[in-house]
Amino acid sequence: MNVVQKYGGTSLDSLDKVRAVAEHIASFRKEGDGIVIVASAMGGTKDELISQAKQLGDNIPKRELDALLATGEQKTAALLAIALQNLGIPAVSMTGFQSGFITTDQHSKARIKEINTERVEQFLKEGKVVVIAGYQGISETGDITTLGNGGSDTTAVAIAAQLGWDCEIYTDVDAIFSTDPKIYPKARKLNRVTYDEMMQLSSGGAEILETRSVELAKKYKVKLFIGKSLESDKRKGTYVMDGSFYIEEMPVTGISISDDCSIYSLQGMKNDGTVIAELFQLLADHNINVDMISKQTYRDNTCTISFSCTDSQSEELDAALENSKILSEATLIKQSSLSIISLVGVGMATSPGVASKVFTTLAREGIVYYQITTSEISISVTVDSDEKIKAVVALCEAFGL
Amino acid sequence: MNVVQKYGGTSLDSLDKVRAVAEHIASFRKEGDGIVIVASAMGGTKDELISQAKQLGDNIPKRELDALLATGEQKTAALLAIALQNLGIPAVSMTGFQSGFITTDQHSKARIKEINTERVEQFLKEGKVVVIAGYQGISETGDITTLGNGGSDTTAVAIAAQLGWDCEIYTDVDAIFSTDPKIYPKARKLNRVTYDEMMQLSSGGAEILETRSVELAKKYKVKLFIGKSLESDKRKGTYVMDGSFYIEEMPVTGISISDDCSIYSLQGMKNDGTVIAELFQLLADHNINVDMISKQTYRDNTCTISFSCTDSQSEELDAALENSKILSEATLIKQSSLSIISLVGVGMATSPGVASKVFTTLAREGIVYYQITTSEISISVTVDSDEKIKAVVALCEAFGL
Numbered sequence A, B: 001m002n003v004v005q006k007y008g009g010t011s012l013d014s015l016d017k018v019r020a021v022a023e024h025i026a027s028f029r030k031e032g033d034g035i036v037i038v039a040s041a042m043g044g045t046k047d048e049l050i051s052q053a054k055q056l057g058d059n060i061p062k063r064e065l066d067a068l069l070a071t072g073e074q075k076t077a078a079l080l081a082i083a084l085q086n087l088g089i090p091a092v093s094m095t096g097f098q099s100g101f102i103t104t105d106q107h108s109k110a111r112i113k114e115i116n117t118e119r120v121e122q123f124l125k126e127g128k129v130v131v132i133a134g135y136q137g138i139s140e141t142g143d144i145t146t147l148g149n150g151g152s153d154t155t156a157v158a159i160a161a162q163l164g165w166d167c168e169i170y171t172d173v174d175a176i177f178s179t180d181p182k183i184y185p186k187a188r189k190l191n192r193v194t195y196d197e198m199m200q201l202s203s204g205g206a207e208i209l210e211t212r213s214v215e216l217a218k219k220y221k222v223k224l225f226i227g228k229s230l231e232s233d234k235r236k237g238t239y240v241m242d243g244s245f246y247i248e249e250m251p252v253t254g255i256s257i258s259d260d261c262s263i264y265s266l267q268g269m270k271n272d273g274t275v276i277a278e279l280f281q282l283l284a285d286h287n288i289n290v291d292m293i294s295k296q297t298y299r300d301n302t303c304t305i306s307f308s309c310t311d312s313q314s315e316e317l318d319a320a321l322e323n324s325k326i327l328s329e330a331t332l333i334k335q336s337s338l339s340i341i342s343l344v345g346v347g348m349a350t351s352p353g354v355a356s357k358v359f360t361t362l363a364r365e366g367i368v369y370y371q372i373t374t375s376e377i378s379i380s381v382t383v384d385s386d387e388k389i390k391a392v393v394a395l396c397e398a399f400g401l
Helices: A015-028 A045-054 A062-086 A118-125 A151-163 A195-206 A211-219 A274-285 A311-322 A346-350 A354-364 A385-399 B015-028 B045-054 B062-086 B118-125 B151-163 B195-206 B211-219 B274-285 B311-322 B346-350 B354-364 B385-399
Strands: A003-007 A035-039 A091-094 A101-103 A112-115 A129-133 A136-139 A144-146 A166-171 A192-194 A224-228 A238-241 A254-270 A293-297 A302-310 A331-344 A369-375 A378-384 B003-007 B035-039 B091-094 B101-103 B112-115 B129-133 B136-139 B144-146 B166-171 B192-194 B224-228 B238-241 B254-270 B293-297 B302-310 B331-344 B369-375 B378-384
Touching: A003 A151, A015 A062, A035 A062, A035 A151, A045 A062, A045 B062, A062 A091, A062 A129, A062 A136, A062 A144, A062 B045, A062 B062, A062 B091, A091 A118, A091 B062, A112 A151, A118 A129, A118 A151, A151 A166, A151 A211, A192 A195, A195 A211, A195 A238, A195 A254, A195 A331, A254 A274, A254 A311, A254 A385, A274 A302, A274 A311, A293 A369, A302 A311, A311 A331, A331 A385, A354 A378, A354 A385, A378 A385, B003 B151, B015 B062, B035 B062, B035 B151, B045 B062, B062 B091, B062 B129, B062 B136, B062 B144, B091 B118, B112 B151, B118 B129, B118 B151, B151 B166, B151 B211, B192 B195, B195 B211, B195 B238, B195 B254, B195 B331, B254 B274, B254 B311, B254 B385, B274 B302, B274 B311, B293 B369, B302 B311, B311 B331, B331 B385, B354 B378, B354 B385, B378 B385
Parallel strands: A003 A035, A003 A166, A035 A129, A091 A129, A101 A136, A166 A224, A192 A238, B003 B035, B003 B166, B035 B129, B091 B129, B101 B136, B166 B224, B192 B238
Antiparallel strands: A101 A112, A136 A144, A224 A238, A254 A302, A254 A331, A293 A302, A331 A378, A369 A378, B101 B112, B136 B144, B224 B238, B254 B302, B254 B331, B293 B302, B331 B378, B369 B378
């Protein structure tokens, strides 16, 4: 069977683990199988390299940081190819540029423009396992780029899409669960989720799979599988696929939790749109990621706009707001240390009563909630982080998760 | 002034040293100067990476080892570029392939075929200091290659030749000395040596500069300078140049010492050349580097051939000889733990009496010597390693070094 497998940093954070991954690959490989492995940097490498760069000054140019960080995955890829060859498996390592990943030139968050798989396919034709350094590519002007957080997932899905192969993402969790088992120990393991559900679960903080890679898998119909490294029983993991398997509809598939969130509400703004445009330009200029956004308009033609960002970005945002004239035209109310709880389910679109059940449950438990946002397949509410566990447990029980 | 500077691994083996090198570069850089820096891997990196590879098995494929080792220089280059930018110096790092080093495909000992400096020159035109990862290149089929021991010296001289610039090699020694000051504390610092002398001194074990890079500098008339890192007084270092500065001829410029050497003598061989050809084919097959070679022919049409190799290679050679039929046609005499002492000097070619003085000095001191080989600008003798210091001191005094 032809397959792209990606192994995460915790699966490769020692030479023993590199050897174990190689043995695992050797154990299932049959003559004629096409196998591409995407390697992450050894766990901790990225933080260590960034810390070294920071010791050289406050100004870390992104082009140079990308060149520095790319060595992490290149190293693991070479070590894994060496380990495979020592098990008698012909294998070659390839960096991002060697495997043909052409990206945009936005350093530290480049996007893949195209993949020239000519050399990869040549090696595969020669019967070799191809080990690709994840997370990296090269811009059209020849600079080394990295793909941002979770970039190795994107590398794996993209090469799978290009080759028309299935993609297996191996990490340190067993599978995707209906919610975080650390919060709700009875959380159900999900055998299958849809791409859309997975995207909601990812962006809501599930941290198992990068949202972009799921988006890519959906676009190119790549069959995705998430499982624990070295576990060969596929029944223990989770398949991510399109929605056609939904015979019996479950309104809510999972609950994801995003912590350390701040909510900003700007009240009493003029509703002519210019201040709002200015505000979001300011957020973009400071590279602040906004998750929830909601807006109410009032009869006196004023409005309130609310949005969330992470607590860690809020300091920068406060400074930026202070230097802008936006605050003079509105009243700011800021809440920190909040959690966003998102209920996700493709079935939700056709199941009325989900929102009602959410609000009834929270009210019954006496949990105060603030913003509410919804998409076709999700409902998110913010609660004080202290109330998070109580809320998740109550909602899991209410929806039978 | 336009210059290529190479910094060795010991000059860059901590973040503090990386910062110090950056400060040094910043201190002498003037507006409009063209500066290319060639960075080595941080001291100890190569050994550590090789050790990690070895822990994965006995079979270390050279292609993968090259991909692994190349990360060392790539990392230092990026860190140095970051340090420079933090001092307000615009700088970019480049890997071997980015800086256009196209090599042969002999992994671990590739040779440079051509350098496409287009991108380097573009960055230089933009006023940037270009920091090139030394020791590496890319083959025509797109595989990462390394240039072998001392490869970063070769990188530096080659790019200097291509750009038509001077080249400065910074390392942890002050300069080139007439002999190793650890053995003869009164050794003279050499202000200038010729390319040929430097090559003899390098290949004789001076270990300061790789022979190949001196050869390259000679071929392309690159002005070379050797000095201690961060020392800005050029008078303390050594210039390597052509022989035109020799007004007053000194017959012997320096003495180099090569330790841990074995000498093989095959006596009583038929002098028809076939056995000798076979012998040297065997040495080549086992990749054994031969330094001294000498041959005597006798009246009965037999001959004796002697050659030297390092003690560390002699074990492999013994095994290879045992499996060949060469030993059945000759008597082998092997001596180990020898030192080769080489007296080097361009002036030697036109100064009679040097050999006589060498032999007289050694005889007077009662030092037994074995093989003698000579070139136009050198005389080498082997002595027991125990006698090495006594011999070097006596020869230094005799030649006023």
